[in-house]
Amino acid sequence: MHELAICQALINQLETIATERNAQNISLIVVGIGPLSGVEAQLLKNAYPIASTGTVAENAEIVIQQLPVKVKCNECGCESETKPNKLICKNCGNWRTTLISGDELILLSVELETADSQSGLASKANTGLH
Amino acid sequence: MCDTCGCNITHGNENFIKPGGKLHKTESGKEAVTVLHNLLDENDHTAMHNRDHFDQHNVLAINLMSSPGAGKTALLEATIQQLDKNLRIAVIEGDLETENDAERIRKHGVKAIQISTGSACHLDAHMIHQALHNLDLKEFDIIFIENVGNLVCPASFDLGQHLNVTLLSVPEGDDKPAKYPVMFRASDFVLISKSDLLPILDDFKPERARKYFQDIASTAPILELSSKDKSGMSEWLAWINQQIKTRKDYLKEHPLSSHSHSHTHGHVHTHSHEHTHDHVHKHV
Ligand SMILES: Nc1nc2c(ncn2[C@@H]2O[C@H](COP(=O)(O)OP(=O)(O)OP(=O)(O)O)[C@@H](O)[C@H]2O)c(=O)[nH]1
Ligand SMILES: [Mg+2]
Ligand SMILES: [Zn+2]
Numbered sequence: 416m417h418e419l420a421i422c423q424a425l426i427n428q429l430e431t432i433a434t435e436r437n438a439q440n441i442s443l444i445v446v447g448i449g450p451l452s453g454v455e456a457q458l459l460k461n462a463y464p465i466a467s468t469g470t471v472a473e474n475a476e477i478v479i480q481q482l483p484v485k486v487k488c489n490e491c492g493c494e495s496e497t498k499p500n501k502l503i504c505k506n507c508g509n510w511r512t513t514l515i516s517g518d519e520l521i522l523l524s525v526e527l528e529t530a531d532s533q534s535g536l537a538s539k540a541n542t543g544l545h
Numbered sequence: 546m547c548d549t550c551g552c553n554i555t556h557g558n559e560n561f562i563k564p565g566g567k568l569h570k571t572e573s574g575k576e577a578v579t580v581l582h583n584l585l586d587e588n589d590h591t592a593m594h595n596r597d598h599f600d601q602h603n604v605l606a607i608n609l610m611s612s613p614g615a616g617k618t619a620l621l622e623a624t625i626q627q628l629d630k631n632l633r634i635a636v637i638e639g640d641l642e643t644e645n646d647a648e649r650i651r652k653h654g655v656k657a658i659q660i661s662t663g664s665a666c667h668l669d670a671h672m673i674h675q676a677l678h679n680l681d682l683k684e685f686d687i688i689f690i691e692n693v694g695n696l697v698c699p700a701s702f703d704l705g706q707h708l709n710v711t712l713l714s715v716p717e718g719d720d721k722p723a724k725y726p727v728m729f730r731a732s733d734f735v736l737i738s739k740s741d742l743l744p745i746l747d748d749f750k751p752e753r754a755r756k757y758f759q760d761i762a763s764t765a766p767i768l769e770l771s772s773k774d775k776s777g778m779s780e781w782l783a784w785i786n787q788q789i790k791t792r793k794d795y796l797k798e799h800p801l802s803s804h805s806h807s808h809t810h811g812h813v814h815t816h817s818h819e820h821t822h823d824h825v826h827k828h829v
Contacts, residue, residue, distance in 0.1 A: 417667050417698035425584050432580065442575060446584070449558075453701040453727035485557045486762065494557065500726040502762035510759040515557030520584045520701070527576045 418458040421520070422466035428522055429472040436527055441472040443526035449482040449517035450499045456481060475525075484517030588702055591670035595677065595705025600801055602682035605792045606690065607785075608704055610728060611712035612721075613694030616738040618646045619772040620712065621689055625653045627775075628782055632789070637676045637690045639668045646691060656680070667698035670705055687789060696721065700728040707792060712738040715749045722757035729758065732765045734784060740769040740776060 429441055448456050456479040467473045487494045488504035489512060495505035499517065503510045583589065599606045609617045618640075625634060635656040640646040641664060650657035658676045660668060673690065680688070690706060692699040711732040713721055716739065722729040729735070735758065737751055755767055766784070770777030 417701060420665075420667075420669065421584055421701070424587055427587065428580070428582055428584070432578065436576070436578065438576075447558075451727055451730065453697065482558050487557070499761075500723040500757075501760050502726075502730075503760060510762055511764070512762045514762070515555045517558075519558060522580045522582045522584055524577055524579045527578060529576055 418454060419462045419466060421454055422459060422462040425463075425522060426466050426470055426472055429467075429475075429525065430470060432525060433471040433527065436529060438471065438527035438529045440528040441475045441525055442528055443476045443478065444472065445478045445480060445523040445525070447480045447482050447519050447521045447523045449519040450484055451514065451518040452520040454520055480523065482516055482519050485515050486512035487515050488512050585701065585703075588670045591674055592703035592705040595670055595673050596707070597801065598677055598682060599688065599705065599707070600796055602685070603793060603796060604682050604685050604688055605708070605789050606688045606704075606706040607708050607710055607788075608690045608692055608699075608706035609710050609712065610692045610696075610699050610731075611694060611714065611738070612696045612717055615694070615712040615714035615717065616772055617691050617694070617712060618649055620736070620738065620770070621691065622649060622653060623772040623775065623778060624689075624782070624785070625650070625655050627778055628785065632687055633685045635680055635685045635688050637673065637680075637688060639672075639691050639693045641665055641693060656685075666693060666695050667702055668692050668704055669702045673704045687785070696725040696728045700725075700731050708733040708788060710734045710736065712736045713754065714738040715740060715742040715746050719749045719751070719754035720757060722754065722761055722763070726761045730761045730763060732763060735763070735765050735767040736777075736781065737767065737769045739771060739773070741771040741774045743769070 425444075425446070429444065432438070433441055446459070448454055448459070460477055460479065463477050467475065483496050484499050484502070485494060485496050486502050486504065488507060488509050490509045491504060491507045493504055493506035494515065497503070497505065502512055502514065504512055596606070609620070611617055621636060628634065635658070636647070636650045637658045637660060638647040638650065639660050641661060644659055647657040647659040658679050660672050660676055665672075668690065682688075690704060692704075709731050711729055711734075713719075713729070713735060715737065737754060743749060743751070751767075751769060758765070758767060768777050768780055768784075770781055772778075
């Protein structure tokens, strides 16, 4: 059950972000997972309450965005959406392909509650990169 | 992988993960922040650090992965007996519950470091980093890491190895690459182990196994090998010798300072460069 270890890494990142941004609470987190990351979305969700207890991200809603498996053919250049154990080109059947989506394991975004945002000073949807 | 920052956003997945979608809208009183961090960033940076350690000492690191009992330790024992005696070997053992495997290795006069962190299901880069504190790398040419017997969890954690070798043993059945694509896709070399059993367990068709490897777009060479009757051993040893040479040549052409922050390995250790935490860029 390596999902618990991954969840702990997630919590560490959340705590760093909360400290950097002076947030009191994290209410929502969005994680992107591809099937070839080796991480099960449901197991990650199950591990989350255990890993987040007592942290700034306790009680956050965790949204998991499942990403598709896509390959690009090294021969014909065609891109196809496929299954994790069929990474072959749908156009020409070639098995020499490159994965272009499906192995991600990313923290996409978080929603923070800061003293500033609660008093209405911060912009409502600051989605810029930090 | 994205060319600008090295994160794993490609045109194949950007529609799903770039900001602006409905998941990025926020209620008032809250602040939405786009992050785009690989969850395993910290592990991957430690792994890169481990790889630098190996490279500084011209040591090749090979990670062995398989299901429990596929023959990793038996392979290491046979390898120790037959590998060129000028090559100095050490083994890091991920047998977390017992010292059995480490003791089997030590009987052959080879240094074995036991990682003992209880009942974890995989090794991670931090455990390897700890183990390296007990190993003077300048005394070795090649380090084998025997990962925990498990076809699922170890695949997600880069340890800093240069190469992954996976064993698919004949009694397991030839369809395992289709059932565990994440693990087998990460292989640089595949051993169909316990090949001496092929005549008895004739349900296992090596050709079918090869087909399943093609289905996961694996370009890794596949070798049938038996640690018992030693068939395939000479090809395996030749491959190891070739890899040691390839790594040394690579390091001659790419001295450490210039490659220490680049990825020389085709695996999934992607990380974004937007972040500013101080642990992130300490190897630059
Ligand atoms: N017939 C046959 N048996 C083998 C071969 N290699 C290993 N075995 C047997 O398979 C069993 C498991 O071998 P190990 O080398 O301990 O396997 P392992 O992958 O290290 O096991 P764990 O570390 O527990 O995951 C032992 O009984 C070995 O004797 C082989 O090439 N042929
Ligand atoms: Mg073993
Ligand atoms: Zn094609």
